[in-house]
Amino acid sequence: MSSFHDATAVARYAQGPVRQVPGLHALHRMAHLLLAEHAPDDGRILVLGAGGGLELRAFANARPGWRFVGVDPYAPMLALAENTLGPLASRVEFIHGEIDAAPAGPFDGATCLLTLHFLTLEERLHALRQLRERLKPGAPLVVAHHSIAQEPEERTRWLGRYASFAAASGVAYADARRAAEGIGRRLPLLSPAQEESLLERAGFTPPELFYAAFTFRGWVARRET
Incomplete structure (x- = not known):
């Protein structure tokens, strides 16, 4: 996404997800x-799409013993993540790149939030397989992103609801409509x-839906043993 290279857009990033998700x-x-x-108190967690640092901060605050590897292809977003985390950043190894740049692990769990919807089907399958390879047997992967039906009228209806939520959360309605479009x-x-x-083709157990919110869906699946 070109906006992740834009310094002004990156500086405003933290305001966006709260209003839109x-x-x-x-x-x-x-x-x-x-x-x-699954993860123990001293677990090691891989976060793909770590730019911005919002989930890393939430995880680090909730689990003081966890350590993290945060991967993102956009250097400005990684810098924002480090700033967002403040002193908590000492528990994170930041890696600039795609999933292939991540260490082999094995990790006790992984997340990929608000990221996979940017990738094509083939790119998603590759990313999911690479995530699986870096997990311990039975370890969970948590994903959440845009996922909607492909029928045109239904797509339009749900994207309109996404725009309405953003507008109700303080985004200018014209901007929300442009974003949805x-x-x-x-x-x-x-x-x-x-x-x-x-997820199943990538070698995970049948995924469990845990989150559904207008255009967003979230699943948890585990590496098959």
Whole structure:
């Protein structure tokens, strides 16, 4: 995304997800609880799409013994993450790059929040397989992102609801509508059934839906042993 290279856009990033993603803070709490079902108190967690640092901060505050590897392809977003974390950043290894740049692990869990919807089907499958390879047997992967039906009228209806939520949260309605239209036009959105199929093709157990909020869906799946 070109906006992640724009210094002004990056500086405003922290305001965006809270206004655009229903229940963002609850999503972070749920994600850390799902990770904690497997990860020990001194667990090591891989965060793909770590730019901005919002989920890293939530996880680090909730689990003082966890250490993290945060991967993101945009250097300005990683810098923002480090700033967001403040002293907590000492527990994070930041890596500038794609999933292939991440260390081999094995990790006690992984997350990829608000990221996979930027990738094509083939790119998602590659990322999911690489995440799986870096997890311990039975370790969870938590994902959440845009996922809506492919039928045109239904897509339009749900993207309109996304825009209405953003506007109700303080985003100018014209901006919210433009954002929704851009999402529908530019992002390679997949249906929930396609997302679940990809996770299984990548070598994960059948995913469990834990989060559904207008255009967003979230699943937890585990590396098959």
